[in-house]
Amino acid sequence: MEGKIIVVTSGKGGVGKTTATASIGAALALEGNRVAVIDMDIGLRNLDVVLGLENRIVFNIVDVVNKRCKLTQAAIRDRRIENLFLIPASQSDNKDVLTTAGVERAAKILKKEFDYILMDSPAGIEKGFENSIVSASEAIVICTPDVSSVRDADRVIGLLYARSITPKIIVNRIVPQMVAKGDMLSHEDVMEVLSVELAGLVPMDEQVVIATNMGMPLVMQNNSKAGQAFRRIAKRLNGETDLPIQVPTHKTGMWNKLSQKLGFKK
Amino acid sequence: MLYGLLRKFTGRKPSKDTAKKRLQFALVYDKLEIKDTTLTDLQNDIVDVISKYFEIDKSSLQLEIKRDKDVSALVFNTPILCAKRMRT
Ligand SMILES: Nc1ncnc2c1ncn2[C@@H]1O[C@H](COP(=O)(O)OP(=O)(O)OP(=O)(O)O)[C@@H](O)[C@H]1O
Ligand SMILES: [Mg+2]
Numbered sequence: 001m002e003g004k005i006i007v008v009t010s011g012k013g014g015v016g017k018t019t020a021t022a023s024i025g026a027a028l029a030l031e032g033n034r035v036a037v038i039d040m041d042i043g044l045r046n047l048d049v050v051l052g053l054e055n056r057i058v059f060n061i062v063d064v065v066n067k068r069c070k071l072t073q074a075a076i077r078d079r080r081i082e083n084l085f086l087i088p089a090s091q092s093d094n095k096d097v098l099t100t101a102g103v104e105r106a107a108k109i110l111k112k113e114f115d116y117i118l119m120d121s122p123a124g125i126e127k128g129f130e131n132s133i134v135s136a137s138e139a140i141v142i143c144t145p146d147v148s149s150v151r152d153a154d155r156v157i158g159l160l161y162a163r164s165i166t167p168k169i170i171v172n173r174i175v176p177q178m179v180a181k182g183d184m185l186s187h188e189d190v191m192e193v194l195s196v197e198l199a200g201l202v203p204m205d206e207q208v209v210i211a212t213n214m215g216m217p218l219v220m221q222n223n224s225k226a227g228q229a230f231r232r233i234a235k236r237l238n239g240e241t242d243l244p245i246q247v248p249t250h251k252t253g254m255w256n257k258l259s260q261k262l263g264f265k266k
Numbered sequence: 267m268l269y270g271l272l273r274k275f276t277g278r279k280p281s282k283d284t285a286k287k288r289l290q291f292a293l294v295y296d297k298l299e300i301k302d303t304t305l306t307d308l309q310n311d312i313v314d315v316i317s318k319y320f321e322i323d324k325s326s327l328q329l330e331i332k333r334d335k336d337v338s339a340l341v342f343n344t345p346i347l348c349a350k351r352m353r354t
Contacts, residue, residue, distance in 0.1 A: 147285050147292075154293050182280025189286050193293065 003034075003111040006118050006237070007136035007165075011152030013123030015144045016172040019208055019218070021120035022050045023227065024140075026217040027234030029084035033115040036075060038087045040132040041122040042098060045089035052215020053078065053086050062090040065102040071109050081217060085114070095127050100134040107135030116237075125159060133160065139167040140199055145174060145185040154194055168199035170233065175204045176250035187247065200233035202226050203248035294331055305329060312342060321347040 008021045018041075025037035038061055039047035048054040059074035064087065071087075078084040090097070110117045121132035133139065139160050143153035153169065160167045171187045178184035187201050207224035211217070218227040219234075225248065236243050309329045316322055327344035 147289050150289055151292050151296065155296065158297075179282075182282050185282045185285055185289075189282060193286065193289050 003114040004116055004138060005107060005111065005136045006116065006138045006140060007121055007133045008118060008140045008142065009121035009129060009132060009156055009160075010123065010142045010149070011125060011156040012143070012149045015142050015149050016170075016202070017123075017142050018046050018050050018120050019212070019226075020140065020142050020170060020172065020202075020230065021118050022047060023218045023230035024234045024237070025116070025118045026051075026078075026081050026084055027219045027231045028116050028118075028238060029078075029081050030219065030231070031234060031238050032083070033238065034083045034085075034113070035116045035118070036085045036087055036110060036114045037118045037120065038110075039089035039120050040128060041120060042089045042093055042095045042128060043091065044122065045091050047120050048076075048086060048088045049215060050212055051078065051086055051217060053088075054215075057088050060088045060090040061106075062093050062097050065098055065106045071106070071113060075113075078217075080220065084217075095122070095131075098127075098131045100131055103131050104135050125156065129156075129159075133163060133165065136165060139165045141167045141169045141196070142172055143169060143190065143194075144172055145179070145187070145190060147185075150185070150190055150193055157194060157196055166197075168197045169194060170199050170202060172202045173204045174201055174248045176248050180250065198245060200229055200236065200245055201248055202229040202233075291331070298331075309342075316344065318350075320349055323347055 008017050008024070010017050018039075021037050025035050029035040037047060037051070039045050040061070041047075042062065045060075048057060053076050056076050059069040061074065063069045064071055064074045074087050075085040076088070078086065107117070119132045119136060122128035141153050141156055141160070143149045157167050157169075169190070171190050174187065175184055179186045187198070191198060203225050205224055205226035207221050208218060208226050211221055211224065211227070218224055219231050221227045229246065229248070232243055232246065236245075309327070312329070313322070313324060313327065322344045327342070329340070329342050332339050332341045
């Protein structure tokens with residue numbers, strides 16, 4: 001069977017595309033799939049450092065597309081997670097070195113080798129975005145619960161529909177306390193505005209920063225709420241559609257709850 | 267819930283409601299795919315047309331897009347000072 005190409009995109013920068021690609025990719029591999037995560041952010045690569053594989057780069061996606069090397073030469077095998085492979089971006093080229101035709105040609109080979117191919121799209125809606133979505137059959141749009149990010153997500157969703165790709169959305173960096181106070185858009189608000197299917201909800205989590213510092217896949221961190229959320233997202237993508245989407249909550253301790261009830265704390 | 271109560275006492279509207287309203291409004295604009303100047307051009311044209319028939323206060327007129335649940339409407343608001351006498 002042919003593999004599935006899923007693009008991870010957002011419009012707005014810095015909302016968590018690379019974090020999501022690395023985490024969902026790693027989680028899909030932990031589920032037993034052969035997975036390639038591909039950094040399409042040519043000139044500004046980061047998926048390699050997030051996964052801690054930056055020291056093992058020899059070839060990159062531009063080399064693959066332009067036939068300077070074989071796919072197997074460019075795919076870096078993760079030694080911690082079986083069946084997880086990274087194809088890094090080129091750091092020296094600019095975004096214009098890739099053509100959609102070239103990407104589509106490479107995609108054909110990728111689909112034969114892997115069960116899932118995740119494309120980490122650059123921010124924006126220009127050529128780099130086009131190259132990331134050209135061969136994708138599915139899309140995950142990442143947004144954070146703020147006005148500018150949701151607006152950009154809406155724009156990207158429109159562009160994906162125009163290419164007959166039905167996107168799903170992940171709301172990232174949710175701060176449950178702020179949602180409870182009414183100072184952050186809830187995921188319901190976001191869904192109402194965007195009206196597309198939800199893929200999952202990811203809380204703001206210090207562990208994301210720590211995992212990135214260490215170059216360790218977030219989903220291997222068992223105490224990470226964001227990591228757990230990404231694992232559930234991967235399971236749902238992988239066919240466990242019955243798995244309910246968990247809404248991030250702020251767990252208050254016994255003492256906090258008690259003192260709240262007694263009115264010592266607001 | 268607790269915050270909800272607190273807010274009732276202080277009368278503060280949650281900022282996310284404002285965020286949501288502004289978003290929905292912005293998305294309507296975005297989807298119309300009109301240039302920012304289109305609305306002002308339209309406004310000028312409308313003023314010219316109306317001025318043929320009425321005397322209006324040009325400084326206090328407003329043109330805006332209103333959004334309800336399903337429809338968005340272009341709303342033009344202007345005080346009419348008096349009707350112009352039409353020459354017959
Ligand atoms: N759930 C989260 N909790 C805390 N920090 C997060 C979370 N998700 C992402 N971040 C942090 O936000 C920053 C941006 O994330 P990331 O690089 O994944 O975004 P991006 O969309 O790929 O950015 P770019 O558009 O530049 O490619 C990083 O520092 C990352 O560690
Ligand atoms: Mg990125």
